[in-house]
Amino acid sequence: MKKNKLPEKLLTDVELEFMTVIWKLGEATVNDVLENLHGDRKVAYTSVSTILRILEQKRVLGTRKEGRGHVYLPLLNKQDYESRTLQHVVDKVFDGTPVALVRQLLGSVKMKPEELSELKTLLKQLEKNK
Numbered sequence: 001m002k003k004n005k006l007p008e009k010l011l012t013d014v015e016l017e018f019m020t021v022i023w024k025l026g027e028a029t030v031n032d033v034l035e036n037l038h039g040d041r042k043v044a045y046t047s048v049s050t051i052l053r054i055l056e057q058k059r060v061l062g063t064r065k066e067g068r069g070h071v072y073l074p075l076l077n078k079q080d081y082e083s084r085t086l087q088h089v090v091d092k093v094f095d096g097t098p099v100a101l102v103r104q105l106l107g108s109v110k111m112k113p114e115e116l117s118e119l120k121t122l123l124k125q126l127e128k129n130k
Contacts, residue, residue, distance in 0.1 A: 010085055011060070018051055019060065023078040027071050 011019060021036045022028045028036070030048045037043060052072050055061040060076045086101075094100040111119075 010088060011055075011081070014051055015055055015060075018048065019055065019074065019076070019078075019081075022061070022072060022074050027073045029066075029069055029071055033072075 017037070018033050021033050025032055025036065030045055030052060033048050033052070034043065034045065052061060052070075056063055056072070060074070062073045062075045063070045064073070090096060090098050090101050094104070
């Protein structure tokens with residue numbers, strides 16, 4: 001399936017929540033999304049259906065008819081969306097300076113020793129590849 005270009009705007013919180021379920025499952029019906037929402041989140045079937053149709057109109061989801069319902073498939077790759085979102089944050093919040101984002105992340109989030117070790121390994125790999 002051909003992947004669409006990234007949407008102009010970032011997804012809303014609810015859209016992202018539903019997309020996260022669909023990315024995890026690979027494809028999903030309205031009921032699949034309802035069953036896989038976090039915790040005791042109560043959302044009406046019609047509300048999920050409406051949001052999924054909006055995501056289809058935005059060309060973030062594709063659909064195929066199956067029986068009386070629809071199966072929704074991601075047209076937007078999760079990794080592409082993560083990259084787009086991160087670039088948006090760097091541009092809008094950190095004045096286009098990725099180092100400022102990393103500095104803030106390292107100063108604000110407590111990391112486990114193994115996570116720091118993984119970061120060091122990633123930096124070494126980046127230096128080798130440059």
